[in-house]
Amino acid sequence: MPELPEVEWMAHGLQRRAEGRVLDDLEVLDARLTGLDGLEGQTLQGVERRGKTLVLHLGKEALLVHPRMTGRLVWSEDPRARLVFRFGGAEPISFVDPRRFGTVTRLQTRKVRGFFRDKKLGPEPWPEERNGAWWGRHVGKTRSPLKVALLRQELVAGLGNIAGSEICWRAGVHPATPAKELTRPQWEDVARGARNHLSSALAGIGSELLLVEEGGTNTFHVYGREGGPCPVCAFPIERVEQAKRGTFLCPSCQRAPA
């Protein structure tokens, strides 16, 4: 699941439920997660999101949780949990991750910045207001196709495969357009598209999670909708492959580059 909006939602959920509380117990149920002993007794001083990584500040140390493909937080004890956080006065919080690609890294707080610097993680597109010039400056410095460039975490942090298709569609720009060749107005369209996509994805998460429990639906405009009608012009949505990943677009709204 997790792209930026889901991780943002996890961070807010943790803040609301556990910030300021003492970690009474951290139960590790997956032998793959090691080195997490001795954090009990620390207070959760803050929670933040950096790209798709969740950062928990516990005393002088930080826990960096990256959900990768299938990791998520469940606000209760869960039998599938790889990790269960028990904060005083709060319900247990489980880290569930069926595919077990997710990572949990323990660092001294002072080393967090360096960690992300070493990873070459790019700047945040949210919640700050980012205009077309900003998008052009960061994403437009490569000749990679726009959609592929949007996914590159060293250019801009947090966008995933869903966002890539959705932002291109909202911007009305063909995903194969070399990022370097977008015009200024197109970057403004990308800025608006990104903002709208991120805010609507974030807003949709709560209700979507409820639906997903019962085999619910996706609320995206083009992602996963191959053959379906474009919400704007009803032209059939097309699926193409870029860098080994699916890209969805409306060939009518998003004209191919010259």
Next chain:
DNA sequence: TAACATGTTTGTCG
């Protein structure tokens, strides 16, 4: 059954 999946890292090749 085989293909596919909302992510990242690492290495190769041109």
Next chain:
DNA sequence: ACGACAAACATGTT
């Protein structure tokens, strides 16, 4: 230096 590719990680779904 840059970019295209492929593999690897481990499991569930279509």
